Amino acid sequence: IKIRDLFCPCPETQEEPRIVILYGVDGIGKSTLARQVQKAWEKGQIYQDHFQHIFYFSCRELAQSNVISLAELITKAQAAPSAPLEQVLSRPEQLLFILDGIDEPRWVLQEQSTEVCLHWSQPQEVAALLGSLLGKTILPEASFLITTRTVDLQKLIPSLKQPRWVEVLGFSESGRKEYFYNYFTDESQALRALFLVESNPAVWTMCLVPWLSWLVCTCLKQQMESGEDLTLTTTTATGLCLHYLSQVIPAQCLRHQLRGICSLAAEGIWQGKSLFSLDDLRKHRLDKPIISAFLKMRILQKHPTSLTYSFIHLCFQEFFVAMSCALGDEEERSEHPNSIGGVRRLLDAYERHVLVRAPTRCFLFGLLSEQVGREMESIFTCQRAPELKQELLQWAKWEAQEMRFPRQPGFLELFHCLYETQDEEFVTEVMGHFQGSSVYVQTDMELLVFTFCIKFCHHVESLQLHEGGQPRSTWRPARVILHWESRISVPNDDRCFCSQKVMQVPVTDACWQLLFSILKDTGNLKELDLSGNPLSCSAVQSLSETLRCPCCHLETLRLRKMTVVSVTHNNLHSDFWLILPENDMKAVLTNLIKLGLANCGLTAEGCKDLAFGLSTSQTLTELELSFNMVTDAGAKHLCQRLRQQSCRLQRLQLVSCGLTFSCCQDLASMLSTSRSLKELDLQQNDLGDLGVRLLCEGLRHPACSLTLL
Known part of the structure; x- marks a missing residue:
C-alpha cells in the first residue's frame, strides 16, 4: 500500500476509513512516516482533495500538559493560523489529526459521554479530549492517523472502532x-x-x-x-549500542556519569516519561557540562519548544533501562552485591502488561552475550549482576512452556530475546521447552531470529513457510506463516484482521540461505513446506545445494503454488525444474520420501526431468503434482519411469492436470507393470469413456498392485 492510498475506500464496503493506525516494532520508521505525510501534504503531493487541514502532534509532548482545549490543541499544531478556528472546525470531514506515539504516555483515552462534551474553547484533561475525539463524540467526521508500537490499543483506547491497521515493515x-x-x-x-x-x-x-x-x-x-x-x-542490537558508546565516550571520567543516564532512563520508564526537565536530569547528578557532553555525543537531544530533554531515540532509553537493571543501583549493590531486584520487577511488569515496550527485555538478554559483556565491563568499569543469566533463563523457559498455542507477537518477541544472547547453550535449554506452534514471519529480521533459534530446537520435525491463506480482499492480505511442530498438530492462528503492509519487505536471498542452513544444522528436521513463496533462482540453488548435503535428512518437501522469480525480477519461470539439471535432480531426491509440487506451474518438460529423478530415487514414495499442466506428454514421461523396477513410488496425485484419454494407454501399461504404486488420483481430468476402459484393462492385469484409484 502506498502512503497516498492510506485513506482510500475499502473495496468491500466502499467506505473510507476514519482511523488509520500505523504500527510496527521500535525504530522501524513510524514517526518518520507520519511526519512525511504532513510534509508531503504541505508540498501539495498528497491528500489535496481529501483534507483541508492536517495537524501533527507528538503524544510524548502532549502528555506534558495536564489540561488543554480543542482550540489550544489545534493552535499548538499550526506554525501560523491558516484560517479562523471557527472556519477550520466547520468542515470536520476535511480535518486529519496525526497522533504520533499514542502508546508512549501511560494514559487511557476514555471518551466523555455526549452529555458532558464541552465547547471547543473549554479546557479538559488531554487524555479525555483525545479519547472523545477518537471515540467520535467530538468532531465525529474527522480523520486520524495514529502511530503505535503495540496492536493492543483497546486498553489504551476503549472506544476504538474498526480502524485500518497498517504495518510498517522497514527498509527494503x-x-x-x-x-x-x-x-x-x-x-x-x-x-x-x-x-x-x-x-x-x-x-x-x-x-x-x-x-x-x-x-x-x-x-x-x-x-x-x-x-x-x-x-x-557485532550481530545484535545490544552490541551495536555498546559499540556506539565505546566510540563516542572516550573519556574514562565521563563514563562514570553513565550511571546517571541509566537511572534517568529507568525512572522514565517506570513513570511513563520520555521527556525530562532540567530538574529531572539534575536529580540524577547530570549537571549542565555533562548534559552538554551527552548532547554532543547524540545520546540526549534537547527540545527547544518545551525546554525538555529526551534520549536521541526511545530505543536508547530502553537500552539504558536494561543497563540499569543489569548493573543494579550502586547503593543497593553495595549492601546486596548479587541483587537483581530490578530485573525481576521489570519482567513481572511485562507479564502484567504494565509496560507495553519490548526492547528492554531484548537488551537485557543481549547483555548475556560474552562479547557484549566484555565491552560493557570496559565502558562501565563494572560487571553484570552474577544472577542475571539464571533469572533470565528461568523466565525464558517459563515463557517457552506457556507458548503452546499461536500467540502473536509473543513468539517473535521471545525469539528476538534469545537471538540477542548469541549463547548456544542458553538458547538450546530454552528451545527444549517448545512443543510446537505457529508464528507469522514477514521480514528478513524475523526470519533471521527464527532461524537462529529453531536450529537449537533439537526435537523439531516439521517446518512450514507459506502464505497464510488467500486474502479476503486487497485490504486483507494473507500473511506469511512459519509453522513448526513436534509430532503434534496445532491449528494456524488466522490473524488477518484489516491490515496492510507499508514498505513491503520480501525475504532476501541471504535469509533464504540462513533458513536452508538449518536443514544441515537440525539433522532431525524431516518436513519442509515452502508453499506459496516466490523464490529467486539463487534461493532455489541454495535449496538444491542443501538437499544434496549428506547432513540433510529431509523426508518431505512441499512446494505448492511456488513461483521462481527470475534474476531480472521482471518475469516468473513457469517451470521450477528448468533451474535444476538432471544431475541435480538425482541428488535432490536422494533422501526425500514425500514431494509436493501442487500448482507450481509444472509443465510436460518439467515432468521429463522429474521422471528421471523418480527412477533413481530409492526413498521417494509420495508425489503430488495436482493442478499443474502436466498434460498427456508429461504423463507419458512419468509412466516410462514408473514402469522401471527401481522406482519406489507408492502414491501419485494428478488431480486437474489436463490429462485426456490419449495418456490412458501409458497409464494402463504402467499399472500392469509397476510393483510399488498403490494409490493413483486422476480426479478432474477429461479421460472420457475410452480412457476409463483402457485404465480398467490395466487394473485387471494380474501384476497390478494398485489398491486405490
Whole structure:
C-alpha cells in the first residue's frame, strides 16, 4: 500500500476509513512516516482533495500538559493560523489529526459521554479530549492517523472502532542501500560501508530497521573520520549500542556519569516519561557540562519548544533501562552485591502488561552475550549482576512452556530475546521447552531470529513457510506463516484482521540461505513446506545445494503454488525444474520420501526431468503434482519411469492436470507393470469413456498392485 492510498475506500464496503493506525516494532520508521505525510501534504503531493487541514502532534509532548482545549490543541499544531478556528472546525470531514506515539504516555483515552462534551474553547484533561475525539463524540467526521508500537490499543483506547491497521515493515533491500548513499555524502565512503555491511548477513538484515541503519552508519562514519580500519563484528542490537558508546565516550571520567543516564532512563520508564526537565536530569547528578557532553555525543537531544530533554531515540532509553537493571543501583549493590531486584520487577511488569515496550527485555538478554559483556565491563568499569543469566533463563523457559498455542507477537518477541544472547547453550535449554506452534514471519529480521533459534530446537520435525491463506480482499492480505511442530498438530492462528503492509519487505536471498542452513544444522528436521513463496533462482540453488548435503535428512518437501522469480525480477519461470539439471535432480531426491509440487506451474518438460529423478530415487514414495499442466506428454514421461523396477513410488496425485484419454494407454501399461504404486488420483481430468476402459484393462492385469484409484 502506498502512503497516498492510506485513506482510500475499502473495496468491500466502499467506505473510507476514519482511523488509520500505523504500527510496527521500535525504530522501524513510524514517526518518520507520519511526519512525511504532513510534509508531503504541505508540498501539495498528497491528500489535496481529501483534507483541508492536517495537524501533527507528538503524544510524548502532549502528555506534558495536564489540561488543554480543542482550540489550544489545534493552535499548538499550526506554525501560523491558516484560517479562523471557527472556519477550520466547520468542515470536520476535511480535518486529519496525526497522533504520533499514542502508546508512549501511560494514559487511557476514555471518551466523555455526549452529555458532558464541552465547547471547543473549554479546557479538559488531554487524555479525555483525545479519547472523545477518537471515540467520535467530538468532531465525529474527522480523520486520524495514529502511530503505535503495540496492536493492543483497546486498553489504551476503549472506544476504538474498526480502524485500518497498517504495518510498517522497514527498509527494503534497495531502501537500505539508498539510506547508506544518503547518509554518506561521499559515494566512495558509502560503497566502503555497504561492502562491509553486506558481507555480514546478520548486520545487513538488521539494517532493515531505520534506527539500526543510523546506528551502523554513525559507527562506520566515526571510524572513517578517525582513520581507523572499518570493523563491525557485532550481530545484535545490544552490541551495536555498546559499540556506539565505546566510540563516542572516550573519556574514562565521563563514563562514570553513565550511571546517571541509566537511572534517568529507568525512572522514565517506570513513570511513563520520555521527556525530562532540567530538574529531572539534575536529580540524577547530570549537571549542565555533562548534559552538554551527552548532547554532543547524540545520546540526549534537547527540545527547544518545551525546554525538555529526551534520549536521541526511545530505543536508547530502553537500552539504558536494561543497563540499569543489569548493573543494579550502586547503593543497593553495595549492601546486596548479587541483587537483581530490578530485573525481576521489570519482567513481572511485562507479564502484567504494565509496560507495553519490548526492547528492554531484548537488551537485557543481549547483555548475556560474552562479547557484549566484555565491552560493557570496559565502558562501565563494572560487571553484570552474577544472577542475571539464571533469572533470565528461568523466565525464558517459563515463557517457552506457556507458548503452546499461536500467540502473536509473543513468539517473535521471545525469539528476538534469545537471538540477542548469541549463547548456544542458553538458547538450546530454552528451545527444549517448545512443543510446537505457529508464528507469522514477514521480514528478513524475523526470519533471521527464527532461524537462529529453531536450529537449537533439537526435537523439531516439521517446518512450514507459506502464505497464510488467500486474502479476503486487497485490504486483507494473507500473511506469511512459519509453522513448526513436534509430532503434534496445532491449528494456524488466522490473524488477518484489516491490515496492510507499508514498505513491503520480501525475504532476501541471504535469509533464504540462513533458513536452508538449518536443514544441515537440525539433522532431525524431516518436513519442509515452502508453499506459496516466490523464490529467486539463487534461493532455489541454495535449496538444491542443501538437499544434496549428506547432513540433510529431509523426508518431505512441499512446494505448492511456488513461483521462481527470475534474476531480472521482471518475469516468473513457469517451470521450477528448468533451474535444476538432471544431475541435480538425482541428488535432490536422494533422501526425500514425500514431494509436493501442487500448482507450481509444472509443465510436460518439467515432468521429463522429474521422471528421471523418480527412477533413481530409492526413498521417494509420495508425489503430488495436482493442478499443474502436466498434460498427456508429461504423463507419458512419468509412466516410462514408473514402469522401471527401481522406482519406489507408492502414491501419485494428478488431480486437474489436463490429462485426456490419449495418456490412458501409458497409464494402463504402467499399472500392469509397476510393483510399488498403490494409490493413483486422476480426479478432474477429461479421460472420457475410452480412457476409463483402457485404465480398467490395466487394473485387471494380474501384476497390478494398485489398491486405490
